[in-house]
Amino acid sequence: MLKTKLLVVTLFLTTTTFANAGSAKYVLFFLGDGMGPVNVTMSRIAKYGEAGSLNFDKLSNTGRVRTYSLDAQTTDSAPSMSAYTTGVKMNNDVISSTDNTLAFFNYGTSSAQSYNYASTPYTGINSSFVVGTSLSPTTVAVKPESACPTSGNGGPVTTILELAKAAGRSTGVVTTTRVTHATPAATYAHICNRDGENQIASQLVKNSGDANPVGAYNTALGNGVDVILGGGRRHFLPSTASGSKRLDTNDLTAKMVTNGYTYVTDKTALANIVPSASTKILGLFTASHMSYDYDRQQNQSSTEPSLSDMTSKAIDVLAQNSNGFYLMVEGGRIDHALHDTNPTRAVYDTIAFDTAIQTALTKMATIDPGLANTIVVVTADHDHTISLGGYAMRSDPVRNPAGVLGVSKNVATKRPDLSTNDVSPFPIINFGNGATSGGTDDGSTNSLRGINRGALTDAITSAASYHSPVAVNFSTGAESESHGGGDVWIYSTGANSNLFKGTMVNTEVFNRLRTASGL
Amino acid sequence: MLKLNFFLVLSVIFSGSLFAQSVSLTIHYDSQAYLSDGSYQTTQFDDLFVRDQQNVWFSRIFPPLLEKLHNNQVEPINKHLDLTSSARWIHKDNSTKGEITLKLFNPKDRTLVSVPKIEFGSVGFDGNWDRAYFLFPPEYLKKMKKTESKQDKLTGYNLDRYESVANNQETSVVWNRDLKIPEKISYKNKNGLLIRNISVTVNSKDLAIIKPWETLGKTIQREYEDYLD
Numbered sequence: 110m111l112k113t114k115l116l117v118v119t120l121f122l123t124t125t126t127f128a129n130a131g132s133a134k135y136v137l138f139f140l141g142d143g144m145g146p147v148n149v150t151m152s153r154i155a156k157y158g159e160a161g162s163l164n165f166d167k168l169s170n171t172g173r174v175r176t177y178s179l180d181a182q183t184t185d186s187a188p189s190m191s192a193y194t195t196g197v198k199m200n201n202d203v204i205s206s207t208d209n210t211l212a213f214f215n216y217g218t219s220s221a222q223s224y225n226y227a228s229t230p231y232t233g234i235n236s237s238f239v240v241g242t243s244l245s246p247t248t249v250a251v252k253p254e255s256a257c258p259t260s261g262n263g264g265p266v267t268t269i270l271e272l273a274k275a276a277g278r279s280t281g282v283v284t285t286t287r288v289t290h291a292t293p294a295a296t297y298a299h300i301c302n303r304d305g306e307n308q309i310a311s312q313l314v315k316n317s318g319d320a321n322p323v324g325a326y327n328t329a330l331g332n333g334v335d336v337i338l339g340g341g342r343r344h345f346l347p348s349t350a351s352g353s354k355r356l357d358t359n360d361l362t363a364k365m366v367t368n369g370y371t372y373v374t375d376k377t378a379l380a381n382i383v384p385s386a387s388t389k390i391l392g393l394f395t396a397s398h399m400s401y402d403y404d405r406q407q408n409q410s411s412t413e414p415s416l417s418d419m420t421s422k423a424i425d426v427l428a429q430n431s432n433g434f435y436l437m438v439e440g441g442r443i444d445h446a447l448h449d450t451n452p453t454r455a456v457y458d459t460i461a462f463d464t465a466i467q468t469a470l471t472k473m474a475t476i477d478p479g480l481a482n483t484i485v486v487v488t489a490d491h492d493h494t495i496s497l498g499g500y501a502m503r504s505d506p507v508r509n510p511a512g513v514l515g516v517s518k519n520v521a522t523k524r525p526d527l528s529t530n531d532v533s534p535f536p537i538i539n540f541g542n543g544a545t546s547g548g549t550d551d552g553s554t555n556s557l558r559g560i561n562r563g564a565l566t567d568a569i570t571s572a573a574s575y576h577s578p579v580a581v582n583f584s585t586g587a588e589s590e591s592h593g594g595g596d597v598w599i600y601s602t603g604a605n606s607n608l609f610k611g612t613m614v615n616t617e618v619f620n621r622l623r624t625a626s627g628l
Numbered sequence: 629m630l631k632l633n634f635f636l637v638l639s640v641i642f643s644g645s646l647f648a649q650s651v652s653l654t655i656h657y658d659s660q661a662y663l664s665d666g667s668y669q670t671t672q673f674d675d676l677f678v679r680d681q682q683n684v685w686f687s688r689i690f691p692p693l694l695e696k697l698h699n700n701q702v703e704p705i706n707k708h709l710d711l712t713s714s715a716r717w718i719h720k721d722n723s724t725k726g727e728i729t730l731k732l733f734n735p736k737d738r739t740l741v742s743v744p745k746i747e748f749g750s751v752g753f754d755g756n757w758d759r760a761y762f763l764f765p766p767e768y769l770k771k772m773k774k775t776e777s778k779q780d781k782l783t784g785y786n787l788d789r790y791e792s793v794a795n796n797q798e799t800s801v802v803w804n805r806d807l808k809i810p811e812k813i814s815y816k817n818k819n820g821l822l823i824r825n826i827s828v829t830v831n832s833k834d835l836a837i838i839k840p841w842e843t844l845g846k847t848i849q850r851e852y853e854d855y856l857d
Contacts (some may be wrong), residue, residue, distance in 0.1 A: 185857050193838075253854075291857070397853045404746055445856045449750040533822070543753075544711050566795075574749040589709060589855065 115261075133604040133626045134278065135477055135486035136194070137424075137469055139165070142292055143444030143463050144184060145597050148593045151452065151538060152459035154513040161501050164458075164467040165487045168406030168600040173612040175473030176491045179208055183594035186444070189490035189615055190295035194268040194554065195435075196619030203263075204291065204300045204309070210263025212302045213256050241396040253344070254356055255305025255323040265299030269619060271329040271436035272628040279335045279427040280434060283419045285399045285458070286441030287341025287439055288313075289425050292490065296335050296437050297327060307355050311343040315368050318359040326388055328583030332397035333368060335388060336426050338419040338438075340395035342374070352396045360615075366389045370559040376414035384425040392419065403573050416440060416465040424472050426472025431484070435626075438465055447493040448589040450577040452538045452570075470602075480603035488618070492593030495577075499526055501537045511567035513537055535578075536570045542581035648762065648808035650680040652831040652838065653699070654689065655763070659824040676761070677852070682722060684760045685840050687715035689731075709741065709855045710734055711751060712799070717841050718753065718760050728757055733844060740847040747852050764801055764810045765850055772801065787811060793818075 141148075149367070153163050177189035179198040188199045195205050202212035270280050282295045289306040298312045300323060310440035311324030312318040315333060343354040355361075366372050371387040373379050379392050394413045405411050414422075420438050427434035440462030446455035466487060477483045497513065502514025502520045509523075515524045516534035525534035569575055579590065599618065601609040605625035613621070621627075648842040655675045662668055674689040721727045732741040732754055748755045758765040772790035778787050786805040791798070802812040813826040832838075 397851065398856070401746070448856055449747070451750065533817075544709075574754065576749060 133482055135428075135473065135483040136273065136433070136435040136475070136622065136626045136628075137485045138435070138437045138622070139440075139462070139466055139469075139487040140190065140193070140292055140437065141440045141443050141459065141487070141489045142286070142488035143447050143491060143592065144440065144459060145495070145589075145593055147495045147497060148443065148447065148455060149458060149598065150512050151495070151497060152463070153438065153454045154504055155456045156200050156460050156463075158512070163463045164470070165359050165463055165600045168485070168606075169346070170601045170606045170610050172599045172601075172610045173596045174599050175614045176519075177594065180338065183592050184491050185592065186291040187295065190292045192615035193488070193490070193622075194295045195266045195617050196268065196616045196623075198616055202302050202304070204267055204298055204303050205268050205295050205296075206299050206301060207263040207266055210301050213258065213262070219502040222504050232313065237478070249330060252308040253304055253354055253515060255300055255302065255308040255321060257301035257305060257308075257323050259322045262301055264552050265327075265329075266424065267329065268296055269622060269626075270296040270334070270435055270437070270628060271327075272623070273433075274329065274331045276628055277430075277432040279430040279432075279438040280330075281336035281423040281427050282334055282337070282338070282440060283416070283423050283436065284439040284441045285337035285402075285416055285461075286339060286439065286445075287344065288337050288339040288393065289341050289344045289399055290398070290441060292439045292441060293339065293437065297330060298614050299327065306341070306344045310341070310361055311359075314345075314361045314364050317361055317364055319357060327494060333370075334390060335434075336390045336423045338379070338390065338392040338394075338414075338423060339439075339441075340393065340397055340399040342393040343396045345393060362391065362393065375412035376418060377412070379414050379422055382422060382426070384422075384429055388426065388429065390422070390426055398442060398445070400445060401454045401458055403454050403459035403623075406457070407573075416461045417468040420465040421468050423470060424469060424476070433560070435628075436469075438469070440465070444592075447495060447540075448543075450540045450543045450579060450590050451573070451575070452495075452577055453573045453575065456514070457573075466624060475601075483603040484605055484622070485601060485603050486606075486609060486618070486622065489597040490615075492595040492597055494543070494579075494593045496539050496541065497537050498539050499537055501526075511571045513573035514569055515567035515597065516565050534565045536565060538570075538577050540577050540579045540590050541593070543579035599619075629829050636704040638756065647681050648679075648807075649833055650835075651678070651807055651809060651833045652836075653677040655807070655829060656827050656829070657824070658827075660822075668781055676827045676831075676840075678840060679741055680837070680839060681718050683839065684718040685715060686713060686760075687840070689789070693696055709751070709834055709852075712739070716751070716753065718757070719841075720761075722756055726757070728755065733847070733855070735842075738845075738847050739850050740844065741852055741855075743750045751852075762810075764803075764828075766808070769801065769803060785811075833840045 127445050152530065153166065154163060157163065178184035178201050184474040187199045187202050187204050189513050191197065191203065191205045197208055199206060199208050199210060200212055203210045240616055245338050273280050280295045282288060282296055284290065286292065289309040291303040294309045295301065298309045300309055305323060308319065308321055308324035311319035313334060315326045317324060317326060343352050345362045346353040346355065347358040348355045363389045363511065369389045370389045371382060371389065373382065373392045374394060382390060399413050400411065402415065405413050405415065421512055423436055427436055440458055443455055443458045443462065446458055473480060474484050499517030500520060501517040502509055502523060509515065509518060515537065518524060518539050519526050527533060556587050608621040608625050639645040655677050657673050661669045676687045676689055678685040713736055714734045715815060717731045717733055719729045730748055732745040732751060733754045734750065743751055753760065756765060771791050772792040774788055775791050785807065788803045788805055790801045790803060796818045800814045800820065801810050804811050809828060811828060815824040
């Protein structure tokens with residue numbers, strides 16, 4: 110009898126779970142690249158004060174994600190995003206491939222740009238970073254051409270975007286980096302090394318003409334990713350075009366137009382797209398990465414759309430499909446600003462990311478009232494080494510307008526605290542490691558080789574050109590600030606969003622997203 | 629017309645801030661700090677500095693022991709920028725409204741990295757051509773008090789000493805009026821716990837200088853963005 114009751118209860122729970130699962134036909138996955146917990150706190154304080162909230166702070170569920178990769182304690186964006194998109198842990202630098210895939214160097218041979226490094230001894234090989242057999246032993250090239258072997262080195266694993274395509278849903282990828290960069294690539298491409306961006310681009314384009322087998326079209330994309338917006342024209346334009354990084358003369362933008370895409374390169378053209386007339390969009394707004402949002406705002410003549418503009422248009426286009434959609438939106442340059450230990454630009458890009466999320470929430474509330482069929486997930490792929498230090502007084506529009514971006518001020522005296530040598534104000538924001546801007550100063554100098562900076566002030570530390578001090582000065586080999594190995598937050602709202610509570614390994618996010626969306 | 633151009637050239641020459649003699653210098657940096665834990669910290673290092681009318685070059689001079697260590701750490705291609713080992717080559721294109729470009733040259737892997745203007749600060753350049761070209765912006769001298777003028781008996785150079793106090797910091801500059809370069813810059817915080825000295829030694833000048841940017845040979849062209857993962 111007890112056994113029967115247990116069975117009934119189990120069946121009930123299972124039925125209940127499945128009744129909820131699969132109801133989210135609209136999937137919106139927001140990825141703040143490098144947007145670790147301290148960066149979130151810093152941005153929140155900078156925009157809304159200590160007691161305020163970012164838009165994604167207000168989402169109904171919160172959890173933590175463990176981000177380590179298969180071979181590294183601290184991940185790079187390739188395996189961490191791939192964990193989210195495939196549910197598989199892989200080696201650093203690998204994009205959406207099986208766990209036995211090694212990240213071969215991307216430096217294919219090129220007679221135009223090669224050099225002899227036989228005279229510079231190579232002292233070691235990381236097991237996950239193997240020199241490709243196709244390489245000449247004496248030459249390397251700078252073109253981002255894949256050197257991945259075509260066999261014997263793992264293989265592709267299905268991404269959630271591909272599952273969405275197979276289910277008849279529309280798909281979109283929006284980013285502020287090159288659309289071929291690691292995070293967006295992990296949704297639609299499979300390659301042993303993230304640096305092979307020419308082939309990553311080719312995998313997006315049916316009949317691209319790429320002679321490199323690694324660049325064969327990803328047939329799992331069916332008739333193609335429906336909306337692709339971001340930077341990175343240099344990987345789509347023929348080698349004859351100025352600034353192109355391709356080795357071949359294929360014009361992938363022209364091929365995409367042939368494939369039925371509307372191709373746009375500025376914000377006006379993007380705004381003018383009528384969703385009912387264009388179900389497939391390729392928007393490449395810059396040759397490489399798009400501008401930091403701070404600089405986009407400063408440049409009155411900028412033709413780049415904001416992340417919010419791109420997100421809004423993507424939803425308008427994708428929502429026309431009654432089967433639903435999968436949309437990945439990346440705030441990609443948060444990470445770059447943090448690598449540069451540049452807090453102001455990191456804050457601006459985080460706020461731009463947060464604004465895009467609010468734009469999506471508002472729009473989806475109209476399309477799907479109550480978000481009954483919508484799951485929205487916001488997370489980061491990894492942390493950075495940033496910290497907020499000192500017992501700084503709270504930000505205040507009048508008494509402390511620089512707030513978290515300023516120097517630390519004493520709560521009692523309201524005057525700047527002084528650092529170790531008892532003479533110099535110190536900034537609230539610091540990094541665990543990184544470059545010292547080329548000097549031997551405290552890392553915050555903006556002058557060449559640290560000739561002179563003078564005492565820190567709020568005006569200096571809150572300027573966009575400012576770079577924070579670092580504790581460990583990288584001298585060789587890894588000059589920019591590194592990623593952090595700490596956990597990151599995950600926020601969610603909408604249908605089945607309660608699945609994203611607690612602490613989870615990053616691969617588990619994929620499983621929970623599948624359950625939530627029925628993919 | 630000829631007359632006009634002649635006076636234009638003269639005005640450029642005597643305006644004092646556009647061009648100066650081509651020089652090759654060794655810049656010696658020396659900082660001393662008394663810390664609150666009772667310790668006394670000194671830091672010293674040298675840079676090579678070379679300039680002509682349109683180019684400025686900074687590269688670190690490594691002591692032989694460190695140079696050997698660096699060479700043993702070579703990878704086939706660095707995945708990340710190696711700022712310390714990289715020279716900074718700043719170029720001013722006078723035909724394009726003075727557009728300034730910055731490239732980093734790493735002699736270990738022979739990469740020449742183009743740095744977009746927006747990232748100048750990330751690699752330690754504030755975009756101020758005068759600060760790079762003159763090592764101390766001449767317009768700053770105008771805000772300082774000239775306290776002494778003399779001729780160096782040994783070199784014959786005309787030297788002016790300037791001083792200022794601002795932001796709890798005393799600054800003094802010994803300015804070489806002939807080469808338009810500081811012979812020495814000293815910074816001292818008011819309580820004397822932090823002192824930084826920058827002094828230069830002239831290696832060569834005018835036609836005798838070796839311009840590193842003209843002897844790079846075969847290089848790998850890369851872009852700053854290539855290093856952002």
